[in-house]
Amino acid sequence: RFASAVTVMHEGKVLCEGSVADVQADPRVQEVYLGRARDERRAVEVETDVEAEAVG
Numbered sequence: 001r002f003a004s005a006v007t008v009m010h011e012g013k014v015l016c017e018g019s020v021a022d023v024q025a026d027p028r029v030q031e032v033y034l035g036r037a038r039d040e041r042r043a044v045e046v047e048t049d050v051e052a053e054a055v056g
Contacts, residue, residue: 003020004020008023015028015032
């Protein structure tokens with residue numbers, strides 16, 4: 001075991017602090033470091049396409 005608590009930084013600011021398990025489970029940390037889930041990204045792409053068609 002290396003640490004009992006960790007701090008995650010993003011763009012020069014503290015994003016999350018806590019136990020390793022808490023930080024790993026934090027959705028903000030997951031999105032920043034792992035990206036969105038493939039299905040979630042696709043849903044955003046489809047939503048954006050629909051909005052663009054409605055405007056254009």
